[in-house]
Every structure is written in structure tokens, then in C-alpha cells.
Amino acid sequence: MERQILHVDVNNAFLSWTAIDMLKNGSQIDIREIPAIIGGDESKRSGIVLAKSMKAKECGIKTADTIYQARIKCPGLKIYPSNFKVYREYSNKLYNLLLEYTDRIERFSIDECFLDMTNYLMNDALINKAKEINKRVKEELGFTVNVGVAHNKLLAKMASDFTKPDRVHTLYEEEIPDKMWTLPVSELFMLGKRTVPKLYNMQIKTIGDLARTDKRILQDKFGKHGIMMWEYANGIDESEVKYLKEKPKGIGNSVTLPEDISNIEKLEEILLALTEQVTYRLRKQKMLAKVVNVQLRTKDFVDTSHQRKMLSATASTKEIFSNAKELLKQMYRKGTPIRLIGLRLDDLTDKEEMQISLFDNVKDRKQEKLDKAIDSLKDKYGYDLITRAGNMEIDGLIKFRKD
């Protein structure tokens, strides 16, 4: 049976949401109407463009440009900081409105949703629903969305990416040659800046070129990725709308340091603060982790990571930190200036499913109680006030996250 899928994509999400939040707080200007961006903080060495207004886009500013580059492209550019708390709020408002249409909604990111409307509607009725969503979001929530209408997720997503803002587009199978094959191959979902030049060398320049390429040639050159890109180019995608909330597969946190650090003791202190934050989130998920991963980025942007599988899954701050510390020691070359340090936990399992380990001992249980006690203090008095690193300067680097 043919499926009916919508993809709802907020136009310039971070910028639009910042704009209406500012207006709500009495701002006289609508930053959607001027050359403006949402950017990181250059003084914290995270100065990149997160979102741009149409006028900023006309200057040639692209997402992930450095703010430095953006200012050169567009003198007089206005720059505003991001505020994820606000973004989550508006994202939830959108989600709640969409729930009136179906509960089969996959929140693909903070500003994108897939809706499975199969069994609800025929083509024409669905297009009307898409138009209604588009109109209602604008009138009731104050920002605009693009809505893509198709028979699978890939085509719905490609459709919502056509002309912007505030539009509804369809992409049915018979429309693929006109609407999709004519586009440059770089526009295809999952084709990034590494793959596109390789395709260009093979004289594959449009999505149509890719669709007409022998699948086996792509498989030989790109493996599984090659099969996938061929299928996508031909509009084939059987993946389901994942509307049930899934547990995370990994949890991590990393920081770009205010200045490069070449001192392992200092790095360890930051690693402890990261461990505290990540294990706190892990425990909130009621999960245990088996794999610990430490990432370093040098001042020259060389990334390395080392990971280790522990003998048993754990959520203990102490246990995970001791593993992380050893990984750091093992990979850090003395004197190397470090720009970024990160900690990730992978191979997560639900805590309930864990058997009581034979090696479970009094000491471990004591640690668990300690973690629990600290977590509830954090819940009660605020995350930042209760940390083991106990160093305000470092604690300030690691942001509290409410997942």
C-alpha cells in the first residue's frame, strides 16, 4: 500500500524563532527583515554561522561559515546569539500543533518532523492538509514552514527543500524527472562535500546522472553508501517514520577550550567536568554504558579519539572517569596544544535489563548511592552549583543540558 508522508521543515528556524522571541520581548526590529545571522561566540572560539536571514543569504553567507567570513561578505551584518531553551519551546509548539493531524510523528531534529499520514488521506486531500498546516503554523505560531508531500520520507524531505520560504511542494514518482533529476547532485540528501567531488570526477553532475549510473559501479566505488545514493537518486526509500521515542545509542559532550591547553592535569580536570555531565544525563536516561570514548582536537584541527570497552556496563562517574583518564593518558602526546576535548559513552543498555552482576559489591553500591545523592542535589539546587570538579572556571565551560 502506498504511504502518505509529510515533511515539515521550519524556515531559517533559529533565526525565525529568535526573531519572534525578540518581538515578543518588545524589540522594534524583526531580524528576519534585515541582513542578520545567529552565530556562536567568537571570544569562545566558536564563531560560526548557525542560521541566516534571507538578506544575509543574498550576500552569499552560508550556514557554518565563520562569522569572520560572514562579516566580510556582508558589512553591517547583525549577529545574535543562539538560545536553545527558546528553540525547544517553539519546537514543542510546532510538535503539539502537528499532533492534531497524527500521532505518527518523527522528530527528525529540533526543526524538522516527518508525519505518516497513510490510511488517513488520498493525494488531493493530503495536499489540502499540508496547506492547512502551513497556514495554521504561520497564523498561530508566527513562523513559517515548508511542507513536502510524497510517498516516502526521502522524497518528502527533498520536496520541502524546494523553493522557500512558506511553501508546500509535492514530489510524486512521476515528478522525479522534472523536479529532482535536474538538480545538482550535491542537493541529494546524504551527499556531502567528500562524495560530491568524487562523483564529479565520474562525470556525475546531476541527480539524474546519478540515477542513470549503473548501481554496481557505485557499489564497487562507495560500498553500501553507493547503493543508498543510487536508490535515493531514483526516489527509492522504504524507511519508516519512527514515531516511537527511541533511546539514545550514545551520549557525549565536548568543549572547545577558550585557549589551547598543553597541560594534562588541566585536561583531566575538564575531563572530570565532562564526565559528570555525561554520566548525569546517562543516569537520567536510566541507562548504563559499556564503551568510553575520549576525543582530542589539536590547535591544528587534527582529531584523534581513543575508546575502550569496559568489562561491564556502568553509569558510575568514578568508574567512567578512571577509564577516561587512562584513555587520555594513553593518547596525549606531551606538549601538544589541545583545542577541544570530548567524552562520549556508547554501547548503551537499559538499566532495568541488566542482571545483578556477580561482581556487584558493596563498594559499587556505595558509589551508586553517592552518584544518586549528587544527582538529586543537582536537580534541587541547579546543576552548576553541585559539581565535583569544584572549579567554577571549568564548570562554566560545561553547559547543563536538559534532554
Add this chain to the structure above:
DNA sequence: TCTGGGGTCCTAGGACCC
């Protein structure tokens, strides 16, 4: 005054086993 942070999935090579 260059170049974020949080994820997911895949690959390739080595170790080890039968």
C-alpha cells in the same frame, strides 16, 4: 578574529578462534 556541538552509521585492519 578563521573553523560548534550533538548525534548515527559504516569501514578497515588486527586479534583471535575454530
Add this chain to the structure above:
DNA sequence: TCTGGGGTCCTAGGACCC
């Protein structure tokens, strides 16, 4: 004297997404 081969697990790194 030549040098199996499949399978799994582990680790490091890469590609892509928003």
C-alpha cells in the same frame, strides 16, 4: 617449503546529518 578461510570482536577514523 608453501602461507586456508570464515567468523566475531575490538578499535580508530571517516562521512554525513541538523
